[in-house]
Amino acid sequence: MIKLRRKPFHTVAISLLLLVSSSALAARAQTPSLDEHQRLLFDIYKELVETNTSESGGETTVAAERMAARLRAAGFPAEDVQVFVHPDNAKKGNLVARLHGTGARKPLLLLAHLDVVEAKKEDWSPDLDPFKLTEREGFYYGRGSVDDKAMAAIFVANLIRYKKEGFRPDRDIVVALTADEEGGGFNGASWLVRNKRELLDAEFGFNEGGGGRERKGKALFNGVQASEKFSRNFTLEVKNKGGHSSLPVKDNAIYTLAEGLTRLSQFDFPVNLNEVTRAYFERMSSVETGQTAADMRALVASGGKDAAAAARLSETALYNSMMRTTCVATRVEAGHANNALPQTARANVNCRILPQESPADVEAALVRVLADPKISVKRMVPSRAREEGQDEAAASARPPAGRQTSPLDPKIIGEIERVTRELWPGVPVVPMMGTGATDSQPFRQAGIPMYGVSGLFTDIDDVRTHGKDERIAARRLYEGQEFLYRLVKSLSK
Numbered sequence: 001m002i003k004l005r006r007k008p009f010h011t012v013a014i015s016l017l018l019l020v021s022s023s024a025l026a027a028r029a030q031t032p033s034l035d036e037h038q039r040l041l042f043d044i045y046k047e048l049v050e051t052n053t054s055e056s057g058g059e060t061t062v063a064a065e066r067m068a069a070r071l072r073a074a075g076f077p078a079e080d081v082q083v084f085v086h087p088d089n090a091k092k093g094n095l096v097a098r099l100h101g102t103g104a105r106k107p108l109l110l111l112a113h114l115d116v117v118e119a120k121k122e123d124w125s126p127d128l129d130p131f132k133l134t135e136r137e138g139f140y141y142g143r144g145s146v147d148d149k150a151m152a153a154i155f156v157a158n159l160i161r162y163k164k165e166g167f168r169p170d171r172d173i174v175v176a177l178t179a180d181e182e183g184g185g186f187n188g189a190s191w192l193v194r195n196k197r198e199l200l201d202a203e204f205g206f207n208e209g210g211g212g213r214e215r216k217g218k219a220l221f222n223g224v225q226a227s228e229k230f231s232r233n234f235t236l237e238v239k240n241k242g243g244h245s246s247l248p249v250k251d252n253a254i255y256t257l258a259e260g261l262t263r264l265s266q267f268d269f270p271v272n273l274n275e276v277t278r279a280y281f282e283r284m285s286s287v288e289t290g291q292t293a294a295d296m297r298a299l300v301a302s303g304g305k306d307a308a309a310a311a312r313l314s315e316t317a318l319y320n321s322m323m324r325t326t327c328v329a330t331r332v333e334a335g336h337a338n339n340a341l342p343q344t345a346r347a348n349v350n351c352r353i354l355p356q357e358s359p360a361d362v363e364a365a366l367v368r369v370l371a372d373p374k375i376s377v378k379r380m381v382p383s384r385a386r387e388e389g390q391d392e393a394a395a396s397a398r399p400p401a402g403r404q405t406s407p408l409d410p411k412i413i414g415e416i417e418r419v420t421r422e423l424w425p426g427v428p429v430v431p432m433m434g435t436g437a438t439d440s441q442p443f444r445q446a447g448i449p450m451y452g453v454s455g456l457f458t459d460i461d462d463v464r465t466h467g468k469d470e471r472i473a474a475r476r477l478y479e480g481q482e483f484l485y486r487l488v489k490s491l492s493k
């Protein structure tokens, strides 16, 4: 059922439901009765999920145009609803829409990406189609049903709702729906920051990357992503003169590389907490229990120096990745024939670097750990540096320019906490550092603090984004809608 409806009709509906047969009840549970705002969201959400925006089979331009048409139909003037298409690729459309405020404060930006990760029908359960929104047993299934079309649809539906209400915010509310967050050669968010900065300028913004976590339907915490790691690849290479495989010698490129990788596998970068991860472990110690909770408290109290606590926490991949930079071998390639000694052995090592550390330091650590001059280590140029025409050598050595972390501003975090308490009493707000990457990065770099916050709760033990049968509980979608509706409104009046 939809928890948020507070109309008297709701209680009547529940009592009636209790009277009908169980099969009818099941059918009703699949199609919750929606109020007008939820119905509008559902229609937009369905339209977005059913517009294929994957790189191979779809395009974001159609989705951007469809959202633009809805906004114009709701009374937004054409000049406030613009679709920007990449000059070289008409499929990569981005939407920027604006609800004008009084201008007393700088705008608030609401960012979501329109593109989705590839999904093949044959990889999903036979009764589901990734590009058809399917409602089943209280869940909505479809590619993008969480990542990121839930937020995109909510932003559009809420903007229309504000407009209908005649809400005049004290700042402009800007919605940007973008291309190529998941991959592809044209990152819409970064393109907009570079080319349409004046349209997107904001005091701060909300994006994906945070969100609520639940376990067995019970809300655990509402996450706010305020920072993220950045990704860099390193190529390890060993060269050898090779020879006939019938006359092997001890000096072998594959063995040399493998021994180096084994040393890397046994190495951990030092624990290095920052403002966001300190707050994360502090808050999570109230969500976790027993030894894990105690370890989190000890970790924070010792400034990351409690080695025993850190070692136990490191057994959980997420906690490990939150505490330190990580580097892992992701690909290897070696040899040229089955009957020849290898002349080349190469590995890609993918590092997720803490925002307060630099690629040059990570490279130095890799050289030290590999501990063999025969293994060369080369920093790869980050793809965005090329796209942005930066000096590649310099870009590969240093962290991304500008701010990597949004301040935990009490005016914003406090409001997120207040609305969270209204909707989910007792559920803590937890600041997070993303271990992956989102489109918040180019905005933070450009001086616009971004917060990954959605109020959309998903199962902590059943992560389906980017995978099979992506889904969200229907009631959680509408709770997220209400959360963002209240949060954005209270921060702009």
Ligand SMILES: [Zn+2]
Pocket (backbone or CB within 6 Å): 113, 147, 148, 181, 208
């Ligand atoms: Zn996403």
